[in-house]
Amino acid sequence: MIKVTYVAHDGTETVIEAEEGTSVMQAAVSNDVDGIVGECGGSMMCATCHCYVDEAWEARTGQRSDDEDEMLEGAASEVTERSRLSCQIKLDPSLDGLVVHLPEEQL
Amino acid sequence: MALAPLDGAITLDQLSSDPYPIYRRLRAESPVLRVASTGRTLLTKAALTKAVKDNPELFSSDDPQTPMKPAFRAHTLMRKDGKAHFVERKAISKALTPKRIKADWGPLYEQLAEDYIARLPRGETVDLFTDLCGPLAARILAHILGIPEASDEQMMRWSQLLIDGAGNFGWKPEPFAASDAANDEMDALFAELEPIRRVEPDGSAYSLMLTADDPIPMSQIHANIKIAIGGGINEPRDALATILYGLLTNPDQLAEVRAQEAWDKAFEEGIRWVAPIQASSRLVTEDTELGGFDIPKGDTVMTIQASANRDEELFEDGESFFVFRDKNPHQAFGNGPHHCAGAHVARRTVGKIILPMLFDRFPNMSLPNPEDVVWKGFGFRGPINLPVVLN
Numbered sequence: 001m002i003k004v005t006y007v008a009h010d011g012t013e014t015v016i017e018a019e020e021g022t023s024v025m026q027a028a029v030s031n032d033v034d035g036i037v038g039e040c041g042g043s044m045m046c047a048t049c050h051c052y053v054d055e056a057w058e059a060r061t062g063q064r065s066d067d068e069d070e071m072l073e074g075a076a077s078e079v080t081e082r083s084r085l086s087c088q089i090k091l092d093p094s095l096d097g098l099v100v101h102l103p104e105e106q107l
Numbered sequence: 108m109a110l111a112p113l114d115g116a117i118t119l120d121q122l123s124s125d126p127y128p129i130y131r132r133l134r135a136e137s138p139v140l141r142v143a144s145t146g147r148t149l150l151t152k153a154a155l156t157k158a159v160k161d162n163p164e165l166f167s168s169d170d171p172q173t174p175m176k177p178a179f180r181a182h183t184l185m186r187k188d189g190k191a192h193f194v195e196r197k198a199i200s201k202a203l204t205p206k207r208i209k210a211d212w213g214p215l216y217e218q219l220a221e222d223y224i225a226r227l228p229r230g231e232t233v234d235l236f237t238d239l240c241g242p243l244a245a246r247i248l249a250h251i252l253g254i255p256e257a258s259d260e261q262m263m264r265w266s267q268l269l270i271d272g273a274g275n276f277g278w279k280p281e282p283f284a285a286s287d288a289a290n291d292e293m294d295a296l297f298a299e300l301e302p303i304r305r306v307e308p309d310g311s312a313y314s315l316m317l318t319a320d321d322p323i324p325m326s327q328i329h330a331n332i333k334i335a336i337g338g339g340i341n342e343p344r345d346a347l348a349t350i351l352y353g354l355l356t357n358p359d360q361l362a363e364v365r366a367q368e369a370w371d372k373a374f375e376e377g378i379r380w381v382a383p384i385q386a387s388s389r390l391v392t393e394d395t396e397l398g399g400f401d402i403p404k405g406d407t408v409m410t411i412q413a414s415a416n417r418d419e420e421l422f423e424d425g426e427s428f429f430v431f432r433d434k435n436p437h438q439a440f441g442n443g444p445h446h447c448a449g450a451h452v453a454r455r456t457v458g459k460i461i462l463p464m465l466f467d468r469f470p471n472m473s474l475p476n477p478e479d480v481v482w483k484g485f486g487f488r489g490p491i492n493l494p495v496v497l498n
Binding site: 032039040041043046047070073074076106107 | 203371443
């Protein structure tokens with residue numbers, strides 16, 4: 001199992017454990033983490049699973065793709081260089097302990 | 108394993124007039140059921156409908172053999188999968204993102220809503236379905252798409268004719284003749300506006316698609332606008348009418364919604380309770396199984412979002428309109444790659460702008476005879492009248 005910490009916009013932390021191969025979005029949705037909607041189920045069609053990867057983990061989560069970049073352009077909250085669509089971050093052992101921050105709003 | 112049971116009793120008329128008691132029974136007794144009158148295998152549990160929508164390889168939208176193709180005179184993105192769908196979807200979805208809708212379009216939506224609500228007479232009985240819900244949805248959509256030159260009447264008529272054609276599973280000639288005439292009118296208007304939208308980009312869907320670096324073919328630009336016309340008027344119209352009905356028949360909840368300004372919650376609950384798009388079809392690409400039954404390749408399954416949205420496993424007393432649910436994981440916008448592209452527009456216009464504005468202007472609005480409201484529809488559903496007194 002891989003540990004992920006979601007830090008809500010108000011600072012509330014939720015720690016969950018997820019199976020390898022699931023995405024940061026799926027892990028949030030199946031554990032009822034508020035602040036990630038993920039309405040399209042990970043098809044990169046809705047931009048409602050926006051997150052900011054914690055600085056310490058940025059290098060390990062990889063780069064966003066061009067399509068992801070375009071979809072993020074439309075996200076409801078501010079997009080920064082650490083913005084990702086959490087459906088595009090797949091959990092593997094190198095991400096055990098990952099910390100992501102959640103935006104103020106997704107819709 | 109065996110094939111799903113076959114039902115010969117449920118009629119299309121029953122499904123159109125009052126499907127919910129049937130769905131409730133099916134969820135309990137036969138959540139996977141071949142219903143002869145529909146020619147489809149109906150799926151009525153939330154886990155099944157979601158699993159199907161989330162697996163486009165096995166449950167494909169790509170079905171060129173539906174009446175949608177002649178109705179739209181195109182193979183549209185609604186009936187494509189994978190990259191082909193993604194490219195066309197991306198071309199139009201840029202006009203529909205949360206950011207764009209909030210920052211660029213918000214003031215215009217507010218102005219349009221104000222204009223249309225200001226026209227309504229105070230102190231009289233008004234059918235909001237015909238006098239507000241439809242025309243305002245049409246006007247907002249015309250602007251988003253970049254064809255504000257089209258009248259409300261044209262937008263609503265085109266929309267209905269496209270829908271009628273796409274639902275013409277009896278392949279009768281008249282609905283296609285009518286949709287052909289509508290297609291001619293739309294194509295003529297699009298052609299007339301093309302040079303203007305190219306030279307003066309305005310952020311509308313048409314303009315963005317025409318001026319993209321790597322534009323999709325003109326045939327698909329037209330098809331995308333038509334899909335948005337066919338799929339972007341009745342849904343916000345029906346959503347608005349449904350939510351108003353829910354709030355006006357539950358005055359306690361309305362009072363609480365006003366106190367908390369929980370219009371967004373009211374919006375989500377309205378579309379959960381009676382989803383404007385109740386059902387969708389998917390073509391099975393390989394032999395598989397669902398809910399313990401064999402589902403053969405070539406079968407068409409129908410996900411009943413309407414039923415998923417009242418599934419006892421997800422919702423307590425899902426049959427009732429109750430705005431203040433803890434969680435509302437409804438599937439009214441679908442899920443998977445074909446997740447409603449207009450979801451953000453609908454949430455903003457109906458949920459954040461129109462509802463609060465309407466109750467602000469008519470704080471004592473009432474629905475004296477809820478029993479007069481007629482609900483209709485199997486694939487699409489909502490009230491077809493909403494006689495309210497505006498005060």
